[in-house]
Amino acid sequence: MNKEKIREIVEEIVKNSLKKDKMVPIAASNRHIHLSPEHVERLFGRGYELTKLKELSQPNQFAAKETVTLIGPKGRIHNVRVLGPARGSTQVEVSLFDGFTLGVKPPIRNSGDIKGSESITIQGPKGQITIREGLICAARHIHMHKSDGESFGVNDGDLVQVKVDGVRGIIFSNVLIRISSKYKLEMHIDLDEANAAGIKNGQLGEIIATLSPNQVGGE
Amino acid sequence: MNKEKIREIVEEIVKNSLKKDKMVPIAASNRHIHLSPEHVERLFGRGYELTKLKELSQPNQFAAKETVTLIGPKGRIHNVRVLGPARGSTQVEVSLFDGFTLGVKPPIRNSGDIKGSESITIQGPKGQITIREGLICAARHIHMHKSDGESFGVNDGDLVQVKVDGVRGIIFSNVLIRISSKYKLEMHIDLDEANAAGIKNGQLGEIIATLSPNQVGGE
Numbered sequence: 001m002n003k004e005k006i007r008e009i010v011e012e013i014v015k016n017s018l019k020k021d022k023m024v025p026i027a028a029s030n031r032h033i034h035l036s037p038e039h040v041e042r043l044f045g046r047g048y049e050l051t052k053l054k055e056l057s058q059p060n061q062f063a064a065k066e067t068v069t070l071i072g073p074k075g076r077i078h079n080v081r082v083l084g085p086a087r088g089s090t091q092v093e094v095s096l097f098d099g100f101t102l103g104v105k106p107p108i109r110n111s112g113d114i115k116g117s118e119s120i121t122i123q124g125p126k127g128q129i130t131i132r133e134g135l136i137c138a139a140r141h142i143h144m145h146k147s148d149g150e151s152f153g154v155n156d157g158d159l160v161q162v163k164v165d166g167v168r169g170i171i172f173s174n175v176l177i178r179i180s181s182k183y184k185l186e187m188h189i190d191l192d193e194a195n196a197a198g199i200k201n202g203q204l205g206e207i208i209a210t211l212s213p214n215q216v217g218g219e
Numbered sequence: 220m221n222k223e224k225i226r227e228i229v230e231e232i233v234k235n236s237l238k239k240d241k242m243v244p245i246a247a248s249n250r251h252i253h254l255s256p257e258h259v260e261r262l263f264g265r266g267y268e269l270t271k272l273k274e275l276s277q278p279n280q281f282a283a284k285e286t287v288t289l290i291g292p293k294g295r296i297h298n299v300r301v302l303g304p305a306r307g308s309t310q311v312e313v314s315l316f317d318g319f320t321l322g323v324k325p326p327i328r329n330s331g332d333i334k335g336s337e338s339i340t341i342q343g344p345k346g347q348i349t350i351r352e353g354l355i356c357a358a359r360h361i362h363m364h365k366s367d368g369e370s371f372g373v374n375d376g377d378l379v380q381v382k383v384d385g386v387r388g389i390i391f392s393n394v395l396i397r398i399s400s401k402y403k404l405e406m407h408i409d410l411d412e413a414n415a416a417g418i419k420n421g422q423l424g425e426i427i428a429t430l431s432p433n434q435v436g437g438e
Binding site: 139140170173174192193196 | 314315316327356359386387388389390391392393410411412414416417428
């Protein structure tokens with residue numbers, strides 16, 4: 001084997017290794033709801049506590065046994081999974097397609113940014129509430145540990161582009177980087193986005209570019 | 220005004236003009252069905268002919284007054300629009316999301332390429348049929364006139380990348396170019412793709428790259 005050939009092989013290995021390092025597993029989130037402790041009681045009864053059904057990929061988060069019904073002006077969606085543990089404010093995450101079913105227009109928002117978002121009625125076995133705001137369509141984002149951020153060369157709050165291969169190949173722009181010592185590396189998209197790219201759970205996406213947060217506008 | 224400034228302005232105008240020339244209006248297709256003349260009669264009755272409800276953007280194509288119900292192993296979808304005129308083989312186009320509702324897996328296919336695609340049962344007011352194949356999820360494509368192809372520098376069968384701006388900015392890969400003297404410039408995507416990119420009907424996409432047909436694999 002001559003030097004040129006060896007150089008080619010080494011370059012290929014390095015390229016593949018670098019490429020591998022920017023790969024992120026993708027998970028599609030179905031519609032779900034986070035409830036405040038107060039709303040848990042109003043929907044499921046005084047003193048009620050959520051019961052864990054399944055651990056989620058992010059530490060301490062779980063899918064609860066409990067489900068609710070969403071009621072909008074045009075339709076209902078049953079069996080919407082409650083995620084636990086109960087937390088500060090109630091937040092409902094649906095796809096834009098779900099929005100059509102319900103007859104509401106959820107804004108594209110980062111988790112927690114619910115101010116002025118859409119109103120929705122939520123029905124549980126022991127009660128019904130209408131939240132003035134809290135219904136959103138979650139903006140695509142990547143959870144990662146600090147060490148991932150370092151090896152990827154990205155910072156919390158960055159917006160990146162992620163490439164997904166396949167017949168329905170897509171490059172997602174404006175993917176928010178969320179870094180915490182508690183997070184495990186995973187990209188979250190909704191079902192519309194997963195279907196549009198023909199993605200199966202666990203499929204990998206590749207971070208191909210970093211945009212700074214101020215390169216994109218608001219909604 | 221000095222020469223340098225004039226040059227800058229001229230360059231800007233030329234750039235904008237070129238950019239404008241590669242813009243394509245995008246239309247989201249909801250689920251629909253094309254029926255063979257024989258299947259029109261089996262679903263709607265002997266001698267029945269489809270009635271035009273609305274002209275579509277491509278010449279001679281129309282949305283018919285008639286609708287059917289799709290019946291899959293897991294669920295039904297009502298009010299599925301029939302498109303006319305009746306043509307060779309029956310073809311049903313749904314989104315992957317619709318596939319989950321029905322309990323079937325439509326392959327991503329170009330229109331007309333139905334060999335070995337998914338089976339589905341179709342119910343009309345006068346009868347019910349089950350097609351062995353014909354249910355697909357339409358691959359994204361751009362209809363264009365020959366003159367558009369010339370000015371865009373693309374050929375029939377090319378696969379291109381189309382960039383859509385916005386909060387849910389996306390670059391669609393593997394967009395098939397379909398050129399005919401009968402076609403009007405328009406990109407067709409399904410509802411999953413439209414929602415994933417937050418697209419409104421008539422929004423523009425920009426052709427940013429051309430891939431050759433043999434750079435991508437089959438399904």
